[in-house]
Amino acid sequence: MRNHPLYRLVLDIIIITSGCVITGAGLLVFLVPNKIAAGGASGLATIIYHLWGFPVGTMVLLINIPLFIFGLILWGWQEGWRTLYASIILGVSLEIMAPYLYPLTTDPLLATLYGGVVCGVGMGLVFRHRGTTGGTDLAARIINHFTGLSVGQGLIMVDIVIVVVAGIFFGAELALYAAIAIFVAGRVIDAIQEGLGIAKAALIITGKREQIRENIISRLGRGITIMQATGGYTGQYTNVVICVISRAEVSRLKNIVAETDSEAFVIITGVSEVLGEGFKENWSKN
Numbered sequence: 577m578r579n580h581p582l583y584r585l586v587l588d589i590i591i592i593t594s595g596c597v598i599t600g601a602g603l604l605v606f607l608v609p610n611k612i613a614a615g616g617a618s619g620l621a622t623i624i625y626h627l628w629g630f631p632v633g634t635m636v637l638l639i640n641i642p643l644f645i646f647g648l649i650l651w652g653w654q655e656g657w658r659t660l661y662a663s664i665i666l667g668v669s670l671e672i673m674a675p676y677l678y679p680l681t682t683d684p685l686l687a688t689l690y691g692g693v694v695c696g697v698g699m700g701l702v703f704r705h706r707g708t709t710g711g712t713d714l715a716a717r718i719i720n721h722f723t724g725l726s727v728g729q730g731l732i733m734v735d736i737v738i739v740v741v742a743g744i745f746f747g748a749e750l751a752l753y754a755a756i757a758i759f760v761a762g763r764v765i766d767a768i769q770e771g772l773g774i775a776k777a778a779l780i781i782t783g784k785r786e787q788i789r790e791n792i793i794s795r796l797g798r799g800i801t802i803m804q805a806t807g808g809y810t811g812q813y814t815n816v817v818i819c820v821i822s823r824a825e826v827s828r829l830k831n832i833v834a835e836t837d838s839e840a841f842v843i844i845t846g847v848s849e850v851l852g853e854g855f856k857e858n859w860s861k862n
Contacts, residue, residue: 592658592707596665599698599709600633600673606691607757608632609679611750613742614692614757615735617643617711618666623742633670637663640710647714650721658707659714666709688753692760699761700768712738775847776826778819780833781805782840785815791832792819820850 603618611626613619621635640663647659681687702709716730725733735758743751782788785802792800801818821829826844833840 588705591705592662592702595698595701597669599695600669602691602694604677605680606687610684610687611746612754614754615738619738633667637667643714662702662707663710684753688757692757696761696764700765704769775850777845777847779843780817782837784837787836788817791836
């Protein structure tokens with residue numbers, strides 16, 4: 577059932593809708609009332625709202641529609657419907673929620689941090705399900721198409737322009753807060769898309785691969801991969817045992833290795849996301 581195309585489509589729509597509503601709430605409760613124009617169409621809409629009073633939701637729609645039409649001409653409908661849907665839902669949700677949501681703080685630092693987190697969660701959900709909220713993302717892709725600059729460079733360039741404009745009208749201090757909000761939102765988006773680093777990868781360089789293998793499988797119940805390697809200093813062949821484990825299993829793994837081969841060289845590093853047996857087995861939404 578979960579792999580059925582209709583199920584995945586409905587799930588995409590539900591999560592993208594939820595993400596847009598969360599993003600809209602973060603804007604209305606934290607960023608917009610405190611004049612923090614944190615990039616994108618919403619940042620530009622925030623500037624216009626405080627200068628001329630045009631509703632933020634309406635401006636988000638008016639900014640995104642021409643960008644979407646341009647993108648549709650360049651890349652086609654198949655790739656763009658999620659962006660169109662997300663842009664409309666974000667704009668509409670901003671309009672619907674605006675009369676009912678009020679600022680929770682007038683402290684610009686609190687508004688920046690909490691606004692960045694809430695908007696980051698919302699946009700992360702949208703991005704994870706292959707949508708975008710338009711604005712900066714579309715503008716960056718259009719810049720990439722015509723100039724050859726990477727999408728990442730385009731994103732930075734567009735956001736810098738909006739932050740500078742905000743600095744001109746609202747002052748340098750609020751522009752600096754906007755830059756912090758962009759950074760915070762970006763980190764939260766990465767966490768939502770890539771996972772929270774709940775797993776660890778262990779690389780074990782050992783001369784007792786069979787004993788290590790048997791003990792990990794029997795005592796931890798984890799699979800392993802064995803690779804042959806050559807020592808850079810000695811020039812001798814050795815074995816590298818690779819094993820992915822949960823955080824709670826790190827101490828147990830180290831004890832197993834210490835008991836089996838006290839001369840083993842062990843590297844344990846964080847893993848943002850693991851797909852496959854024993855971890856996240858549903859690949860359809862990753």
